[in-house]
Amino acid sequence: MSSIRIEAEDYKNGIDSTSGNTGGKYRFDDVDIQSSNDIDGGYALGWIDSGEWLTYDLTVPISGEYRLVSRVASDVEGNHGFKVTLGEQQANLNLGNTGGWWNWENVESSQTFFLDAGSYEMRLDMLGSYFNINYLELVPVSSSNNNLIYGGTGNNSFYGGNAIDTITYDGANSGIVADLNVGKVTHHFTTTSTESFKIMPLGDSNTEGWGSWDLGAYRDDLWQLFDNSNYNVDFVGPHATGPYGFDRDNAGFSGWKISEIASGVNGWLDDAQPDTVLLMIGTNDILGYDDVEKAPSRLNDLIDQITYQSPDTQLLVASIPPISKTEEQQQQVIRFNSYIPGIVDSKAQQGKNVAFVDVFSGLTFDDLEDAVHPTVEGYGKVANIWYDAIIDTNSPEDNLSNIENIIGSKYDDVIIGNAGVNTIEGGFGNDTLTGGGGRDKFVLAPGEGIDTITDYDPVEDTLLLSGGLDFQDITAIQGMGNNINDTWIIHEDETLALLTGVEADSLYF
Numbered sequence: 001m002s003s004i005r006i007e008a009e010d011y012k013n014g015i016d017s018t019s020g021n022t023g024g025k026y027r028f029d030d031v032d033i034q035s036s037n038d039i040d041g042g043y044a045l046g047w048i049d050s051g052e053w054l055t056y057d058l059t060v061p062i063s064g065e066y067r068l069v070s071r072v073a074s075d076v077e078g079n080h081g082f083k084v085t086l087g088e089q090q091a092n093l094n095l096g097n098t099g100g101w102w103n104w105e106n107v108e109s110s111q112t113f114f115l116d117a118g119s120y121e122m123r124l125d126m127l128g129s130y131f132n133i134n135y136l137e138l139v140p141v142s143s144s145n146n147n148l149i150y151g152g153t154g155n156n157s158f159y160g161g162n163a164i165d166t167i168t169y170d171g172a173n174s175g176i177v178a179d180l181n182v183g184k185v186t187h188h189f190t191t192t193s194t195e196s197f198k199i200m201p202l203g204d205s206n207t208e209g210w211g212s213w214d215l216g217a218y219r220d221d222l223w224q225l226f227d228n229s230n231y232n233v234d235f236v237g238p239h240a241t242g243p244y245g246f247d248r249d250n251a252g253f254s255g256w257k258i259s260e261i262a263s264g265v266n267g268w269l270d271d272a273q274p275d276t277v278l279l280m281i282g283t284n285d286i287l288g289y290d291d292v293e294k295a296p297s298r299l300n301d302l303i304d305q306i307t308y309q310s311p312d313t314q315l316l317v318a319s320i321p322p323i324s325k326t327e328e329q330q331q332q333v334i335r336f337n338s339y340i341p342g343i344v345d346s347k348a349q350q351g352k353n354v355a356f357v358d359v360f361s362g363l364t365f366d367d368l369e370d371a372v373h374p375t376v377e378g379y380g381k382v383a384n385i386w387y388d389a390i391i392d393t394n395s396p397e398d399n400l401s402n403i404e405n406i407i408g409s410k411y412d413d414v415i416i417g418n419a420g421v422n423t424i425e426g427g428f429g430n431d432t433l434t435g436g437g438g439r440d441k442f443v444l445a446p447g448e449g450i451d452t453i454t455d456y457d458p459v460e461d462t463l464l465l466s467g468g469l470d471f472q473d474i475t476a477i478q479g480m481g482n483n484i485n486d487t488w489i490i491h492e493d494e495t496l497a498l499l500t501g502v503e504a505d506s507l508y509f
Contacts, residue, residue, distance in 0.1 A: 285298070
């Protein structure tokens with residue numbers, strides 16, 4: 001059984017304590033709705049007050065026991081919560097300060113619902129104020145032995161029962177990092193061969209490139225990082241600059257200030273329709289002494305302009321690199337950058353798809369070639385910062401509870417067990433597996449790549465074979481060179497696994 005998702009904004013009826021839709025999104029009655037700014041996109045309820053309520057129609061396809069999970073966020077200390085009534089049964093969900101209005105977390109009810117297949121009305125009664133709701137999920141609770149749960153492609157919650165449960169990520173569309181200790185599974189950012197992920201580098205000479213030492217600025221380095229990882233990305237923008245050998249399109253203009261970017265960006269966005277924009281601007285406002293104290297206000301307006309023009313585009317806003325020309329300009333950069341996180345956070349609270357990226361802290365004066373522009377190595381650091389930000393903000397995540405065993409995806413995975421007894425199978429790809437304690441079982445099969453098992457204990461742990469393998473056909477060979485303390489597990493001419501820190505003669509098949 002799969003979970004049943006109810007989007008918070010898709011209510012049937014409701015009572016809101018204030019007149020009008022404060023968020024101004026999606027619907028035109030009094031319930032306050034805004035863009036969720038969550039990884040799944042869409043909308044969320046906001047400006048919630050105690051005493052408000054909503055009802056929803058839903059269908060339960062399969063009779064069973066369900067636990068309620070909700071995607072929520074708050075930037076206010078205290079106990080916030082709401083009551084859910086469904087099929088004459090009730091459950092409460094409570095949350096505290098999650099660290100931000102858009103720092104989303106999954107919270108679950110301690111109570112479960114026993115539901116027959118059929119149609120229901122669900123009611124939410126707000127017991128507290130000052131929190132946001134993105135969606136709710138009814139997650140089936142397993143009660144059978146050896147239950148198999150299908151993990152899907154991300155942004156879900158999965159619950160096992162009191163028996164032994166296995167989750168498989170064979171259907172994932174990218175590799176995963178799974179940690180049963182914390183109950184988190186992160187799906188790697190992925191692209192498809194048929195549809196590229198469009199990125200617009202937007203800014204000044206530190207985007208376009210300037211000076212003989214690095215005419216591509218960070219862009220050629222960033223392109224190489226994506227290319228090395230086999231991502232299908234497309235840099236977009238009104239012109240192509242820099243050395244040949246990479247996608248040269250960009251919206252960086254040497255010498256331009258915030259106001260000049262604002263004068264042209266609407267047309268560039270309309271033409272390119274980027275999935276994400278990398279904005280780093282403000283250096284020339286400081287170098288040109290252009291009413292520097294109002295530069296943060298101009299950046300604030302530019303962010304509003306971009307997010308209004310392209311509300312579905314992800315906007316990543318970076319602090320600018322250091323300037324070492326004068327002490328005054330050094331301090332102006334620090335002051336300008338100090339405003340950016342707050343500006344970005346205020347936009348996120350408004351439901352805009354925007355996030356802050358800290359470039360400044362990743363550089364020092366030693367990374368500057370001419371007191372303004374980074375060195376080749378410095379631009380490499382900037383590229384890595386942008387790369388990590390893009391990957392992190394486009395990596396969906398699952399929450400797991402009471403699940404003992406896991407099967408990986410068709411791609412390269414990292415899987416970590418917990419202190420209990422886990423059965424771990426990497427699936428296809430070259431996977432890294434860690435039992436994490438307990439008497440763990442690691443499953444090996446032919447044609448599924450090479451698994452690196454990091455904590456195999458010959459006394460406690462067990463190797464299991466599938467896919468027609470037999471232990472009489474398996475050989476353990478002591479490694480050599482860098483792997484002299486490790487053991488290779490071989491079937492005929494195929495390497496199945498590497499057991500790190502294990503002596504071959506300690507294994508018994």
